[in-house]
Amino acid sequence: MAQGEKGGRASRVRIWVGLFAVAGGALLVGDPAQRGETALELVGRWWPWTLLALAGLNLLRSAVPVGSLIGPLALGAVGVVGLVAVHGLQAHLVRDQLAPALLVATGAALVLSSDRMGLRTSWTRLLATGDVVVPPSVRCPVTLRAVLGELRADLGEVRGQVEVNVTAIAGHVRLTVPRASTVQVNAQGALLTRLPTRPSEFTRQPHSEGEFTIHVLGVCGAVSIARV
Template sequence: MSRIRVAVGLGAVAMGTAWAVGGVAGLRDVVGVLLVAVPALLVLAGAVLLLRAAVPDGQLGGPLMLVGVGVGVLVLRFDVPQLPELSGQAPTALILGGVFVALFRGRSGSGLDIGVRRYTSLLYPRVRASLEGRAPKKLILRALLFGEVDIDLSRCEFPFEARLVVDVTMLWARVRLKVPADWTVLAGRVELTSGVRFHGRLSEPAFASPQPSPDEERTVVVNVQGLGGVVSLTRGS
C-alpha cells in the first residue's frame, strides 16, 4: 500500500503542476498524452520486470541493450517520430518515468548459503570474480552472446566435498577458470559443445566417473555445453 500511496501522490503532484502552469488546456494536453504514453510505458515496465525475474541481479545491462536497440530500430523502420511530437510528450514521459523509478524496488537475495555460486554474462557486463576462503561446492557459469566470465579460485581452499562441480553453459562467449596447482581437474559432460574451443590441460586425459571414488580428493569436474566460444583453464602457482 505504501507504494500505491506514493504513486497516487506523485500523480496528483504532476497533474496539479500541469494545471497550475498551463491551466485547463494544459491539463487536457497532459491527459491526451497519457492516453498514448501509458500503454507504451506499461509494456516497457512489464518487459523490465520479466527481465528482472529471468536474469540474475546485476546482469540486466545486456538484455536491456538488446531490447533498446530492437525497439529503436522498429520505431525508425515503421513510424519515424516527429521532433515536435516528441518534445510535447517528453515532459509527461519524464514524469511517468519518475513514478516508475520511485516505485521500483530491487530484489534482495535470500541470504542462504547453499554452497552454489552462479555467474552470468550476457553481452555486458563482463563478470570477473576472485574468490577466497572456502570454495563453493558448485559453480554455475553462463556466458552468452560475447559475454565473458572469469573466475579465479587459485586462493581458495577446497570445499568440504569430494569434488567441486563446474557447470558451464555458453553461446559464442568466453569462460576462464583458474584453480590452485594441486587440484585435480577432470572433464565431465562435454559432448554437447559444437564449435567450443578448449585451452589449458586437464590433470588426466580421462573423463570423471559419475560418482566420486572413495580415494578421490580435491577433484574439479568441468561440465560444458553450448555452441561456439572458448573455455580456458589455468592454474595458480
C-alpha cells in the first residue's frame, strides 16, 4: 500500500509538470523570445499582488468553507459584466486585468479545495489553508506538513497507537484527537515554534481511546492539539 501511495503521488506530480509544460509550450510557440520576455515582465509586475491575493484567499478559507466561495465568485463575474454595461468601463481593462484575476481566483479555490483521501498517509499545505480528516484505517506513520500555511487535521476517528510526524515551517498545524487519548509530543526538532504545554510528557487518560506519539519538526511555526 505504501508503494501505491508513492506511485499515486508521483503520478500527480507528472500530471502537474505535464500541464505546465503544455501551457509553457503553447505560450512560446511562434515567437519564444518575445513571448518569454513578456511573460517574465508580467511575473515581475504581478507577483506581489499574487501573493497578497493568495494570503487573502487563505484567510478567507480559514473561516469560510471553500464551497461557499463559488457563489461570491460567480456574483463577482456578473458584477464585472454589469459594470462594463452600465458604466462603460474600457474593454481592455476587463479583458487584460479583471477577467484573468477572476479566473485565477476561481482556479485557486478549486485547486486548494481538492483533498484526495484514498490510501493517503501524508498531507501538505504549501501557501494554503485547509482541513483534512484522517480516516480510521490510515497506515502509520501519518505525516502532516504546513509550510507558509495552515493545516487542520482531524484524527478524532483514529484509534490505537498512532505515530504522527508534524512539520511546521512558518506555518501552523492544528491536530484534533479523541478526548480520552494519551498524547506525547517530541519536540527536539522544533526551533522558535509554539508547542502545546509540557510537550515532552505523556498526558495520560484513565480510559484511553488511543495513544498518539507526535514528532515535531518546526521552524518559526506553531503546533496545537485539541481534544474532542
